[in-house]
Amino acid sequence: MAARSRPNILVTGTPGTGKSTFSAALSEATNLRHINIGELVKEKNLHDGWDDDFNCYIINEDLVCDELEDMMEEGGNIVDYHGCDFFPERWFDRVVVLQTENSVLFDRLSRRGYTGSKLSNNIECEIFQVLLEEAKESYREDIVVALKNDTVDEMNTNVATLADWTSSWSPMLT
Numbered sequence: 719m720a721a722r723s724r725p726n727i728l729v730t731g732t733p734g735t736g737k738s739t740f741s742a743a744l745s746e747a748t749n750l751r752h753i754n755i756g757e758l759v760k761e762k763n764l765h766d767g768w769d770d771d772f773n774c775y776i777i778n779e780d781l782v783c784d785e786l787e788d789m790m791e792e793g794g795n796i797v798d799y800h801g802c803d804f805f806p807e808r809w810f811d812r813v814v815v816l817q818t819e820n821s822v823l824f825d826r827l828s829r830r831g832y833t834g835s836k837l838s839n840n841i842e843c844e845i846f847q848v849l850l851e852e853a854k855e856s857y858r859e860d861i862v863v864a865l866k867n868d869t870v871d872e873m874n875t876n877v878a879t880l881a882d883w884t885s886s887w888s889p890m891l892t
């Protein structure tokens with residue numbers, strides 16, 4: 719049985735699948751705390767410098783986990799990140815993998831200014847369902863859910879589904 723009184727939800731998926739938009743909406747609907755790992759890493763310097771090849775911070779996974787431990791123990795968090803294999807398995811009660819159709823994802827990432835290999839690497843990541851595989855390898859399959867997130871209507875349905883799940887969650891059920 720988990721000691722926490724509210725659940726922790728991990729929201730993962732390829733960049734551009736809508737994790738941050740979805741997490742913000744779910745946070746609004748449930749009062750769970752939205753933790754955007756990318757922003758946390760920047761704010762609290764939980765990295766080992768800048769990666770020039772990938773144009774992003776080299777995340778320090780140990781520092782991130784140390785930073786989050788108390789909040790995760792307390793419960794009531796939505797963790798938003800495009801990776802999931804380095805968090806302790808015991809932290810999460812639900813793992814949501816957002817998925818987006820290739821052409822839709824291509825447009826979203828182009829609008830974000832992604833080009834060349836950065837763009838194609840992310841599209842490939844989505845085609846090969848890298849994050850879904852990572853989630854299934856890292857967590858019990860029965861807590862992993864893949865949700866299609868191409869449109870605002872789909873996002874609203876996904877938010878409603880997870881908000882219902884959250885309100886009926888009980889620590890006795892884990």
Ligand code: ADP
Binds near residue numbers: 738826872
């Ligand atoms: P991520 O955090 O996974 O990188 P974002 O939440 O930043 O993705 O969303 C990427 C872009 O796609 C943003 O411009 C956002 O407004 C748009 N977007 C996100 N979810 C949807 C959706 N369900 N339908 C349409 N557009 C969306």
Ligand code: MN
Binds near residue numbers: 737738739
């Ligand atoms: Mn994001």
